[in-house]
Amino acid sequence: VQPGFLYEVGCxxxxxxxxxxxxxxxxxxxxxxxxxxxxxxxxGLKVAQAPLEEAPPPAESPDMVVAWMVLEQLHxxxxxxxxxxxVSHDDTWLVASVPNSAGYEMKAFGDAWYALQLPTHLxxxxxxxxxxxxxxxxxxxxxxxxxxxxxxxxxxxxYRLEDWGLSSLGRKLQTFPAWAKPKHQYALYPAATFLAAxxxxxxxxxxxxxxxxxxxxxxxxxxxxx
Numbered sequence: 001v002q003p004g005f006l007y008e009v010g011c012x013x014x015x016x017x018x019x020x021x022x023x024x025x026x027x028x029x030x031x032x033x034x035x036x037x038x039x040x041x042x043x044g045l046k047v048a049q050a051p052l053e054e055a056p057p058p059a060e061s062p063d064m065v066v067a068w069m070v071l072e073q074l075h076x077x078x079x080x081x082x083x084x085x086x087v088s089h090d091d092t093w094l095v096a097s098v099p100n101s102a103g104y105e106m107k108a109f110g111d112a113w114y115a116l117q118l119p120t121h122l123x124x125x126x127x128x129x130x131x132x133x134x135x136x137x138x139x140x141x142x143x144x145x146x147x148x149x150x151x152x153x154x155x156x157x158x159y160r161l162e163d164w165g166l167s168s169l170g171r172k173l174q175t176f177p178a179w180a181k182p183k184h185q186y187a188l189y190p191a192a193t194f195l196a197a198x199x200x201x202x203x204x205x206x207x208x209x210x211x212x213x214x215x216x217x218x219x220x221x222x223x224x225x226x
Contacts, residue, residue, distance in 0.1 A: 004063030014040025081137020102126035114155035
């Protein structure tokens with residue numbers, strides 16, 4: 001995708017926006033956290049502080065909208081997606097990552113699945129339900145990438161070990177992403193690659209296009225699909 005105008009929903013401290021700005025994109029962000037907004041603005045980035053449902057429109061129609069681990073946290077995901085579609089143009093890409101509730105991790109760990117993250121994660125998606133929610137929000141899913149990452153699985157194992165009374169080891173594994181070194185990630189990579197190829201890892205990234213108005217699905221609401 002050629003650099004243009006990029007709008008990030010849930011931009012955190014602005015690190016991704018800053019990286020894309022350095023790559024030639026015009027960028028703007030949206031973030032709820034006051035600390036995140038302050039950090040992003042300290043980098044010279046234009047970032048609004050508001051929930052997506054109440055946010056002002058970006059300065060221009062985006063060529064790409066990105067949302068890393070955001071859709072599962074929205075109270076009204078369909079309405080939020082509709083709002084993003086309304087400010088976008090026909091060639092806009094939406095790139096979003098979410099936990100994959102159809103993955104092996106959810107089946108293996110159930111209520112100990114790390115990505116459940118109650119109460120901040122309000123919805124969980126499988127590829128098909130996410131496709132339907134996107135369609136209801138004015139987007140057409142083009143591609144699903146299953147991420148070669150097993151961090152959630154290790155952390156889930158930590159929750160289960162804590163349930164079994166192994167609290168010290170369990171809490172250690174729960175924080176695996178914070179202390180893991182490259183060698184630990186490399187050790188998991190073969191299994192992660194196999195599970196990703198089978199669509200069974202616990203995280204997925206989708207690429208979607210803004211749908212034509214006559215292609216949108218009326219009357220669908222997120223709760224029935226997630």
